[in-house]
Amino acid sequence: MPVAWLNAVSGSDIDTAGGKGASLGELRGAGLPVPSAFIVTADTYRTFIDEAGIAEDLFEAVDVDSEDSTALASAEQRARELIMNTEWPDPVRETILDAYGDFGDDPFVAVRSSATAEDLPDASFAGQQETFLNVDREDLLDRIKRCWGSLFTQRAIYYRDEQGFDHEAVDIAVVVQRMVDAEKSGVMFTSHPSTGDAEIVVEGAWGLGEAVVSGSVSPDNYIIDKESGEIEDVTVTTKKTKCVRDAATGETVEKAVDEARRDERVLDGAELDELRRVGRLVEEHYGDPQDVEWAIVDGDVFMLQSRPITTIDESTNGAASQNGDSDGEILVSGLGASPGTVSGRVRSVGKLDHLDAVTDGDVIVAEMTTPDMVPAMKRAAAIVTDEGGMTSHAAIVSRELGVPAVIGAESATATLADDQYVTVDGDRGTVVDGAATEAELRDGESPSAESGGAGGSAGAAGSGQANAPKPMTATEVKVNVSIPEAAERAAASGADGVGLLRIEHMVLSLGKTPGKYVADHGERAFRQEIIDGIRTVAEAFYPRPVRARTLDAPTDEFRQLEGGEDEPTEHNPMLGYRGIRRSLDKPAVFELQLEAVRRLHEMGYDNVELMFPLVTDAEDVLRAKSHMQNVGIDPDKRRWGVMIETPASALSIEEIVDAGVDFVSFGTNDLTQYTLAVDRNNSNVADRYDELHPAVQTLLTDVIETCRASDVDTSICGQAASKPAMVQSLVNAGITSLSPNVDAVRDVQHEVKRVEQKLLVETVR
Secondary structure: OOEEEHHHOOOOOHHHHHHHHHHHHHHHHOOOOOOOEEEEOHHHHHHHHHHOOOHHHHHHHOOOOOOOHHHHHHHHHHHHHHHHOOOOOHHHHHHHHHHHHOOOOOOOEEEEEEEOOOOEOOEOOOOOOOEEEEEOHHHHHHHHHHHHHHHHOHHHHHHHHHHOOOHHHOOEEEEEEEOOOOOEEEEEEOOOOOOOOOEEEEEEEEEEOHHHHHOOOOOEEEEEEOOOOOEEEEEOOOOOEEEEEOOOOOOEEEEEOOHHHHOOOOOOHHHHHHHHHHHHHHHHHHOOOEEEEEEEEOOEEEEEEEEEOOOOOOOOOOOOOOOOOOOOOEEEEOEEEEOOEEEEEEEEOOOHHHHHHOOOOOEEEEOOOOHHHHHHHOOOOEEEEOOOOOOOHHHHHHHHHOOOEEEOOOOHHHHOOOOOEEEEEOOOOEEEEHHHHHHHHHHOOOOOOOOOOOOOHHHHHOOHHHHOOOOOOOOEEOEEEOOHHHHHHHHOOOOOOEEEEEHHHHHHOOOEOHHHHHHHHOHHHHHHHHHHHHHHHHHHHOOOOEEEEOOOOOHHHHOOOEOHHHOOOOOOHHHOOOHHHHHHHOHHHHHHHHHHHHHHHHOOOOOEEEEEOOOOOHHHHHHHHHHHHHOOOOOOOOOEEEEEOOHHHHHOHHHHHHOOOOEEEEOHHHHHHHHHOOOOOOOOOHHHOOOOOHHHHHHHHHHHHHHHHOOOEEEEOOHHHHOHHHHHHHHHHOOOEEOOOHHHHHHHHHHHHHHHHHHHHHHHO
């Protein structure tokens, strides 16, 4: 049968239901609170690839050297194409949709991978395959296929190779389970995951559990005596975001937690007592300590998954350094998620492509733990992250591999610099300055240090100030990036993302106008140039957002390029054929830019946001939005916005907000020129150019006020973003973020912090 309902499945049905499905069936059969579900069986997957004739190509594609990141990426892409491009057999499609219909009320469901080799006593396979939340009937079949394809992600291929599992011997079932629209959720260990002590460890956050298990939020942590129920320790974190179901679209989205609840304790004593009761029942049923995913809605506790804890008996990393007891300065601290003490050089990691830089003995430092880190963990001495908790997937795997880990250190990526020598204590949850062992370090290979060159600009970025802790501010401080080559230095500034990435600089560097380049090389080559440029920046900053602004070069700049002889001659190009007006007039080139961004989204760079320049009014915005839809970008699912650079757009802000933008960004250079009728490059009137002029300030503050009322973010990416007086004015007005040039990021961070502290003091007074 293609499907089996949960009440017909037990723990002995792993070959049919996979590890997750078999466990859920066993728990439901034991009377534990598990939401109803059916399972698309592993036999269905195997029959699908065999009868379609893709099995041989599939397993040949993934037979690669798992230490080769490039080969892994190619294997994943080929496997996904084979599965996603194969049509469903009609009988199987109908059976699955009929089973969904049996729920009776067309609910949102969770579509969850359940491989036949996972949740095993000696290998958790945590996070290796995909889960999709809030799926409706229309997307159900697509998400099931995506679960099948996730059997061949880079991390899954690597993990199976490391654990000695034959790719051809592992099949995959898919659990289709009624969604629990959780008010709070998290993970529970029925024994301490590192020591095995008789303590129940619970981690919880607001909303759906995706934020906890992915590591995108640092959850509250509760330690409970298993026998007495006494709460031994409570760590309440700042939970800035949560995952929820969007009421309008049904999609799972990340939203900001209300200010009043960010530092509020998630679980009360009664809820912890109920979780302890359920946890003890699960452990007693299986006879072994369990790792349980849970959710609470309307006061009821539901179990979403249970797997054995695979790490309790493992020893700490055998490479533990004799320098582990260093008494140096504590640089950052967090949760000790995996035991052991080691020393090594810091290696900052963004996405998977950065993992090749990790060498034996390095300390991986990243914003959040993700399963994509697994290929580098065996080379690394330790893991340190800003976000996440003891129950995030990579934390589980780090314990399984015996790699010490400190999770939820908040400022690790800002505080710890590449090649800095540190000591990581995975028991205490601390990262200590390794300066005390510097003499021993000199006996080996000396740390690398990049020269700032003759100009010294790079040297400034690597100064002592750059290595100082990043000031923590509520107002985000991003950075402007003009060329992709500057991405690494910009990312090293500690900025919260890119507030302005100029596509026109990528185009101008080609030496040809867009029309000429397309004529000579084709649309695909032009699109790929933009993809490569944006990707370089998105990769360096991931998962921090990168706002890519579509083409905004004036005609005089294009005229200097090959093919520029056809450009119009304009008396004042800054007031002429540029920005969104040119894009809407030449939609072919515009849509190539949009297609490049859509392709980046498909590649996984969901941190790329679109921004349209020099809009005049809502009509410009709606026309640009229509072109997004034409190329397949859903403006309701992807973040996008516009530049406010003209008085007309500032005065039309209510209509622009109604058009559906997620953010607006001030271009104060143009806004000031157009408001005051002053060309700042004209020496006759340059002294009258003033971004702090009351007229300009009124436009800025009115836009911010309107946007705040509609929950639309506001930013500034002009040069004025680095001026203290402008920073003070905009922070006081409630702007969401500022985006200066890279050399001003740290100064702006400190200025923002100073203004915010002053606001707090005045509020208290």
